[in-house]
Amino acid sequence: MRAGLAALGAVAIASSTLAAVAVQTTTAMPAAAAPADKSDWNADAYRGKVEVVPGDGTDGDGRTLTGRVFLDGDRDSSSDRRERGVAGVLVSNGRDVVTTDRQGRYELPVHDNMTVFITQPAGYQVPVDEHNIAQFHYNHLPAGSPELRYGGIEPTGPLPKAVNFPLVQSQATRSGDQDCVIAGDLQPYDKTEVGYARAGAIADLARRNDYASCGALFIGDVVGDDLSLYKDVKELTGRLNGPVRFLPGNHDLDYDAKTPEHSFDTFRARLAPTYYSYDVGRTHVVALNTVRYPCTPDVDNADGQRPNCNDPVNSPSYNGRLDEEQLKWLERDLAKVPSDKLVVVAGHIPLLTFADEGSARHQVDQVREVYELLKGRKAVAVAGHTHSIENMKTGDLFKGWRDIFGIEGLPFPHITAGAISGDWYSGEPTDKGYPVAVGRDGSRPGVLTLEIKGTSFKERFTVTGEKDDVQMQLGVNSPTYRQWYVDRQAWNKNKQGPAPELGDTRVISRADLTGTTWLTTNFWMGSTGSKVKVSVDGGPAREAVRTQRARGEDQLVGPEWSDPHAVARQLVHGGSVADRTMHLWRFELPADLAAGTHRAKVTATDAHGRTFTETLRFTVVEER
Known part of the structure; x- marks a missing residue:
């Protein structure tokens, strides 16, 4: 998804007439991770590649791929007799899932267009390349992709004699304590926006050293339609301090592909499989491709709720859907995962979302089937796509979910992870080298981190350029503001005469108070189970009301x-x-507040009991 970008003007960051002044006072959240020593990661990182032993077309029966998963003692990515095989590793061709034998060997059926990959086991680490991108797969497409603008997959030729997957042992991935970075919608449309990402969230991640084991998972819309920018993205990920993995989004498509079979060929060639899994600690991460392009009326619009899929030839479009092969793979993958593990289900288009709760195409058609496969398991879903932050808990429900999918409440938490690009790099520039890009839900750009201990987790959102304890923003919603909202929106559509000016929102008239004025708290990771309390001028703290329950x-x-x-x-x-x-959250200010300056202290407590406190000073006047 992408909104129209406004031109970036040479203006300063919002003045006090447009922004309420919120000053943080205390927090119960740990401070951000200490800056990382990049040389430590470079010294310890296991760099290598998958070993592909060429075949000449006469090896084996041509219908079975063989190979082994081995412990790469000398770290040269080449299997030799001294290096033992690793038993019990999951290997897949995207349909079948097999387990390596005592010597680390596997056999898989061959398909003309397949990606073969392993599931990294806990206690081991797959190699990464010079850009920190995890190397754990091999694409097999003998004749290569059809002609595509961005190249797709080059012909792979005859079936290899063997595809061998190297591993090294890792105490870090064995640990039950993991910090997993979930990075939504990097989505640069040009090199200028690549620079915004470099100066913003990428610079923040380059200073962190807490995710070296689990790594960073970029959950789609890695670029914005121009797939040549994958080269620039790799330069960015080369700055990070941990393994990097990717999922495809609807802006990572080969738009000139005629069938879904080849719609992500360039993504597969440059970055990663379109779906796969990996283990760290007691966590099993399932990375799904939730984008089908071009969608078709027979598969995607049988119920009439996705008319955008009706003309794939003249007006190709996408839909939130898992293809049948992937759904079968997911069933087989989970069948081999112990039931006592935490399952993280990642995708670009969310299984369900608040932002687009009434839209079928922006959620996943087979959400009910996915829930059934995860029944009885401890799970959390993470996604991007909407450029908003949503922290949804078990039992949460919105009208569209019931109307479209027959869902009566979430069976486990769902988190929409926000976006590195925020609101598509829109808004006024900052002195830090990137735009403000305030989101459609009032959130700010940044990244999500899952702090996992055993099979439990806590979610943390880090705003770009800020410490971890920046978790909310305060405002004043008065009749004066609401009238300005209407007037300014109308003026923006038809710019006649001078633009309506809002003035200082922290100045509140008596008429504003009698007409209902709320102090608002946008608590970005706030959720069911969170509380927001407000104390005015040192008085008793009273609860604010969440607008969406x-x-x-x-x-x-x-x-x-x-x-x-x-x-x-x-x-x-x-x-x-x-x-x-x-x-x-909204707190109605008393209509009888005395004229003069007042101080509101806001304390927000999340579902895990972590507290954050900010203050807002405002002035009551009898008349404007």
Whole structure:
């Protein structure tokens, strides 16, 4: 998904007339990880590749691929007799899933277009290349891709004599304590936006050293349609301090592919399989391809809810869907995973989302089948695509999920991970080298981290350029603001006369108070189970009200339900408009507040008991 980008003007970051001043005072969350010594990662990283032993077409029967998974003692990526095989490793051709024998050997049926990959076992590490990209797969496409603008897969020729997968032992991946970075929607459309990512979230990750074991998983829309930018993305990931893996998104497509079979060939050639799994500690990560392109009326629109799929020849489009081969693979993969592991289900298009809860194409058709495969397991789903943050807990429900999919509540937590690009790199520039890019839900750009201990986890969102304890923003939603919202939106559509000015939102008139004024808290990772309390001028702390309770209601949309701090930027500097969000709390200010300056102390407590405190100072006047 991409909204229209507003031109970046030479303006300073929002002035006090457009932003409420929120000053953090205390937090119970650990500080950000200490800066990493990059030389340590470079010294320890296992660099190598999959060993492909060429065949001449006369080896074996041509219908079976063989090879072994081996412990690469000398780290040269080449199997020799002294290096023992690793038993019990899962190997797949994207359909079948087999387990290596005592000597590390496997056999798999051959298909003309297949990706063969292993599931990294806990206690071992697959090699990474010079860009830190995990190497654990081999593409087999004898004749190569059809003609594609960005090249696709070169002809692989005859079936190899063997494909051998090297591993090294790793105490780090054996540990039950893991920090796993989930990076949503990097999505640069040009080299300027690559620079924004480099100066922003990539620079932040380059200073962290907490994810060297689990690594960073980029969950789709790695680039924005221009697949030649994969080269630039690799330069970015080469700066990180851990293994890097990728999933495809709807902007990673070979748009000139005529069938879904080849729609991600360039992604496969440059980055990764379109789906796979890997283990760290007691966690099994299932990385899914949730994008089908071009979608077709017979497969994708049998129920009439995805009319965008009706003309794949003249108007090709995508849909959130798993193909049947992938669904079978998922069933077979999970069947070999112990039931006491935590399963992280990652995809680009979410299984379900609040942002697009009424849209079938932006959620996954087979969500119910996935739930059935995970029944009885401890699981969490993570996704991107919507450029918003959503922390949804077990039991949460929105109207569209019931209407479209017959879902009556989430069986396990779902997290939409936000985006490195934020609102597609829109909005006013900052002095840090990237735009503000405030999201459609009022969130800011950044990355998600799953802090896993055993089979339990805590989610953490790190805002680009900020410490971990920056978790919310405060604003004032008054009648004056709501009228400005309407007037400014109309002016933006038809720019006649001077632009309506909002003024200082922290100045509140008596008429504002009697007409209902709320102090708003956008608590980005706030969820069911979170609480927000407000104390005015040192008085008793009282609970704010969450605008979306996630109990089966539809989206609440408009100025009354918006984040005024975000909208004040967006309607002036461009980008999406935060007119709905699932993590906004409101506290109605008393109508009889005395004239003068007041101080509101806001304490937000997340579902894990972590607390964050910020303050907002505002002034009440009798008349404007």
